[in-house]
Amino acid sequence: MKKEYYLGVDIGSISTKGVIIDNMNNIIADDYLWTEGNPIEAVKKLINSLYKQAGDVNIVGVGTTGSARYLIGKILNATVIKNEITAHAIGTMSLIPDVKTIIEIGGQDSKIILIDKGIVIDYAMNTICAAGTGAFLSSQAKRLGVNIEDFGEIALKSKNCPKLSARCSVFAESDLVHKLQMGYKKEDVIRGLCNAIVSNYLNNVAKGKRIKPKIVFQGGVSKNIGVKKAFEEQLGEEVITIDKGHLMGALGIALIAKKSDSRINFDFNIKDYNFKTVGMECNGCANNCEIVSVYKNDEIIDQYGNKCERGIYNR
16 A cells, blocks of 8 residues: 655745655655745745655645635645644644643744643734734844844843833834944844843733743744743743744644545646636625635636625536
């Protein structure tokens, strides 16, 4: 019998992540790339990259998660489509079974997931202000003339850390410039930014939540050791990071696909197909639903967005 594999794709507004796992849950291929405002093209690139790493393996289950999970799920003929909370929790617990708190900060949003005895008991997300996200840190790195990859190392050199506001990106940028004009060193301001990111997260996303160890920090910002250090100082607890922490959503949804009863024969050649979406407002009833039609080589392969059957075309 041919060995079976499973594909998980986590596609967000900033980044697109994917993994292929085997029956033993080992990751045999993975990649992380920028979505660049075009989730369809990003997934085409992702699938091509995974194919080059894994070869023409027999993928029988496909899962999608993230903000574009429905669209990409239709294109990949996914067997499961789930929200990010479920995917991140399952992916993280597969590596750290006794995790109690998941702190996730990505490019444009952040979330907290609380787990008790392997079950998600509470969560919260922040998608309103960019002040506590990776996109904000990247923009400030450019302003300061440093590589974002070096941000954490530079922060740990600080001996005189100022307090910066991070309640919104506009105030934070203004405060950063003011501190530089006062004569603070670059590493001090960077350390202040790392502390402010954590304060913003704890006072907004995690407000009212009881954070218990084991605490796992993941998402793109978890690669910043300055932010990790700030979390440990403000929480007074050890904060764990995972080497592939940015892939936990993709890993989680691949594991969910593995447990699903549905099976498909996955086609790696999606780069050879032309996909597009067309939106319309249905006037069939008072709901006025926005219907999205997904086309593959000018043929409708699926539609979603309707609240009743009147919004579906006859095929």
